[in-house]
Amino acid sequence: MVKDTVNKIQSVDAALLQTAQARLDSLTKPKDSLGRLEEFAKQLVAITGQAMPVTGKKVIVTFAGDHGVAAEGVSAFPKEVTREMVLNFINGGAGINVLARHAGADVVVVDIGVDHDFTTDPGVPALHTCDSGGRIGFGKGGTAFITNKVVRGTGNIARGPALTRQQAEQCIQIGMDIVKAYAGQGYTMFATGDMGIANTTPSSAIISVLSGKPAAAVTGKGTGIDDDAFRHKVRVIEQAIAFNKPDPDDAIDVLAKIGGAEIGGIAGVILGCALNRVPVVVDGLISGAGALIAYSIEPRTKDYMFMAHNSVEQGHKAVHEKTGLKPILDLNLRLGEGTGAALAMQLIEAGMKIYREMATFGEAGVSEKAGA
């Protein structure tokens, strides 16, 4: 079902890159002197197919899910933190809330796989679901909470699959539906984020399988484990791959066997952005694993992605190598949630504003380069 939908993804309009370049070269600055900001503007023109893209609302979609593999002791934090942090998101106190406000972006928190029923918590706003009919949630202070729970925590990948194939497809579909719904509400830039204790473990496992690199080369210390725990984490990832034998040529199989619900949601958002011709800003390691799933399903998604930053997590580099996309920021971040993406959104938007708002040489009466 997912494969049928993603067949509709089109390549970006490369002819528009020349139109965009001509405008950039007419602006009152030396040619190419705004470097990557100019790249961002050109990519936005190509993605949207509009010679002068509008800058509408921005949204960060942060998926939360639990992981059976947490039982193997791969994380520095207890599993309850997934639930606690979702409540922190809803109350506006987490890093992603602060940085989204700073960037002028809304946050949509999606319970796609948390091992907890939030309907029993006091103070949680009325729950909403997002479906293909486009019903979506709007919460307080720029934060919406959506529950589209596919699973109450994944299976422990060290001993079995994370999800069934049907659940994996369902996670992807939820991500695509969310993009469709928000794009229909005037959102023109999306970003991905994650919350899930132990989720660097399935992410590194996915990156290992889809990049062909050994687990030890794409595994990091997550939220802060020590050297012994790190070696254990690598062994758990090796075991998960050996036991489940995911097919590297079938990304949905990889997602189901060694992935996670939030990683599937992220892949779905990326596929959905490509389907809807809107840009998607990909956050750190976990979003990078989702990006590799989306890229493996449909390589054309690459043209719709911006890689927000270069994470401290060493596996992240393999994502950038595999997709050929260069990260925008390098600030030693490793929080996730979409925090790096929120920061990068401001820079991408800066590129668009340069493109739209700067005066041309003619308008400003500024002399051009000698011989130009």
Place this chain on the structure above:
Amino acid sequence: MVKDTVNKIQSVDAALLQTAQARLDSLTKPKDSLGRLEEFAKQLVAITGQAMPVTGKKVIVTFAGDHGVAAEGVSAFPKEVTREMVLNFINGGAGINVLARHAGADVVVVDIGVDHDFTTDPGVPALHTCDSGGRIGFGKGGTAFITNKVVRGTGNIARGPALTRQQAEQCIQIGMDIVKAYAGQGYTMFATGDMGIANTTPSSAIISVLSGKPAAAVTGKGTGIDDDAFRHKVRVIEQAIAFNKPDPDDAIDVLAKIGGAEIGGIAGVILGCALNRVPVVVDGLISGAGALIAYSIEPRTKDYMFMAHNSVEQGHKAVHEKTGLKPILDLNLRLGEGTGAALAMQLIEAGMKIYREMATFGEAGVSEKAGA
């Protein structure tokens, strides 16, 4: 006179770094997981001496000046562009206007050495001067224009000094006065910017002398000269240094003999920010040359500086090496005007908002790291 004033510059309050670290570690995120954003917050606490610094108004001070050395054919653009771009700044159409609006910062354009009398131009707003009495200009649409003209273009450094020593000191004093005046009006973050056709030539000359590196190693292609013109530019810089024999141990001598008025103004802003205990975001190559002047006059200025980005201009790296400061962004920028600084201001501010606004583990009821 400048030396007497800068003697009052104090070291930042390093004890406050621990207070700031303790707060950062109490916030709902793994320790150090927001990387350089956390560094920025700590540095702002140490600079201001406040345990919880306020985030007030931001201003980018863009100095404009002409350069006699333009007659040597070192730039791709004609000299008239300095004047034309100042008018573009005043009318809000330049790159710095767009990016300052994006960052929520005001722009102050200072004619410190343009070879043109702007009072004869139609459409230029009422002129203001900034003096030690704190009278400052406020212009339309977030852009103010100040005229504190020290010189109508510098001397040609290939054949003589740029400025007299008195003029060089006067440029520095103007920068310090501007900071004092705007800090008194509630501005809590400053950035430096420049406009001046041919000004990468004196900037590379300054960097060569103060870093001890050969001219060829710190010279770039500026606004876009070809290989022949580049080799000529290197020879002009070598000639300027050989002819003027600036004393590397006397930064004001270096500024006077091979510098420029806007570079002196930038150095003055940096010294002024250190005097007033406010942060200063240093833009690209020309601002970097000003930063080396300020750093050579008083090394304690280093603690008040943020290096905005890593310019395409190769001489910029020598500035970062000499000061030991790591640039924040790397976006292939080479426009100047303060454009890179405007972008970096948003990231520094993001660090401060994380520090001020995130919930603590206790406030949010989130479990801490196992064993923490």
